[in-house]
Amino acid sequence: MLPEPLRGARVASTHLSQASYALRQEALRRLIDELATAEPLLLEQNTLDLESSRDLAVSQIVLGWLRLTHERLHRIRQWLERLYQAADPWQQPCPTQPDRFQYAVPLGVVALVYEGLPTLSLMLAGMALKTGNALVLWSGESSRYTAGAIASLIEAALSKTRLPKAAIQTLSLTPASWLADATAVDLALVYGRSRFVAEQRGAARCPLISLSLGNTYLVWDGSVSPESVLNCIQHSHQANPDRALAVEKVIVLSNVNPSHLAFVINELTQAGYKQGVDEHLHRSYPEIPLVDASEWPLPYLDQRLAWHYEEDLAAAVHWIHQYGSAASGIIASSYEDCRAFYQQVQTPLVFINRPPQLERLDALVIGAAARGFQRGLFGLGQLLSTKQVYL
Template structure:
């Protein structure tokens, strides 16, 4: 097994094996990677009891520590959550192989040469994640489908779960006659492993951190390998003067409907000052009834005396809970400036009946995804399997937006000629 759980091990050797495994994966036919994914799904399904037992041990260990409710929910596995990942692996196994899709063909001006680009794997992807043990399974499936090997480095609170999952996936690889080094699991109990992993850019082609902003910032600051930043929480909604109350209510509540991690949950709402105070109060009351905690900016004055006031620092921080803060703004421009300065820049929204206003909002927003009159709810495994995604990237570097199969590839350009070109 290539699960590195003992204190004594050679990280350099493990990464070299992962690199060699990536060369084999990238050279396979799409049908062979499909076969491996089916074996991984079967192995995971067969190991459900083992994985749930390991998860119970992780949850019991958390009882002696001050673990936030959010993290406990992220950590918790259920038969339904595991079955969802098994189904995702099955879906990936029947998808069109991304490496077998052409991109573009260009001809030179003199017609003597022709160039085309094709998608190729990145190589070795390191996935550093917090709690959420099922994310390791999803990341491994996406990497295998796109021809990459993966290094899994989960957090200590999910150590037992992550190990059980990695072992199951590796059994699936072996059943498909592939090296278990395609999926390497690094134990979280080794404190220096993460620091060493992040600077191995000669073997690691991409690092994806997933978790609270503090984890993402730590990885970004330490890594010498390229980093694909992810964003969760602190998404904004601008309620324009023409926006309808029922639309705003639905957008907010629906954004929290995905479990266990509401990646794009609306946490902050900017309200145009021309929206009636009656509608605003109705929204607050409906959210409180639905179990949300409502906070308001002091700019609302003393009228909402029953609501907690927002601390100014909160506007740039995710709550990652059913807490929503409200602030009045005079115009769309003011809303855009505020959101661009304070949101996590991966998913922001507008509720409006004005086409011109929606177009202006979309044009001016500095966010990876912008939503107009629709819920920003993110789903890793929607009914349209072609949209399977690991998370959302909020950067302007390697890729931006949903982290899907093509995100885990790069391009190769091939130029074909017929010999010497006459001037």
């Protein structure tokens, strides 16, 4: 039998699926207002998490995600305001035929299991209200106090509407105890480091999507300047609070000038990047550590790069198919090579001569998925299904 909070979420999802757009918008408006009011409490509770996490030896990566600031909260309010102004996602046009029609419906109950990124829960709470889905949240020990403060502001927002409080809940039950039930939720989203994601995926029997972090591959064609490549890499690492699509692996093609490669490696070393090379490049750069084979499919999530050599573009694409994640990019001056790359590479997100970055505010998305039934950017449309009616 499902735990009571999840049974309550299932009942609440029925109310949400029947709620008017005006009521869903009212709840979203209340959420935005409560977030503005609750900022001092959020920052105070977040400080407690940061202090206790240091005592628990939580990694610096997670601490960076966990930290809330006035600027981060202001950006989340901007994001939610943009979401509020967006059109009703239920009214997306659907193709019809003489004997049938279809329309958008919410998935039902969605879960977010995340590691140390409290802003993600606020964004998904807004998306759940906009799309009419119930939402359950689990954040782990590192953000216990912040998650409690977020739960309080969400409850305060819902209490001022006619929607049930169980529409958005924060769970204390460990994910393994309910993800293993195929009927617990209609979709689980997981965000965190590789080991954290693997733990949840191993326990899950319900549909699950992991939102990608890092391990973006960039192909460097020798026809472009080293400054262009350097700029692309560094800009991809400037996202805040997380480097969701940061370039961490660079494939160097055979036509890259060795002096250009040396320039980029030296500049990145001066900027504080840790770097590794494959066996081919190690012969030219013996002072740089070799990359272990296990690192190619995994994200670093910090200022670290691995360099790999391939003879041509086709071989580079094949390597990305083996080890890449949700995004890949190419820096090249040839239109034909750029077109061949985006046609052949299988990553759902492809960046041509620009830094790979996740523009959550502009696109109204919370992340990107590398694989599964909903690959690519994850936004409002991915929280909806369709109902087909035959006449």
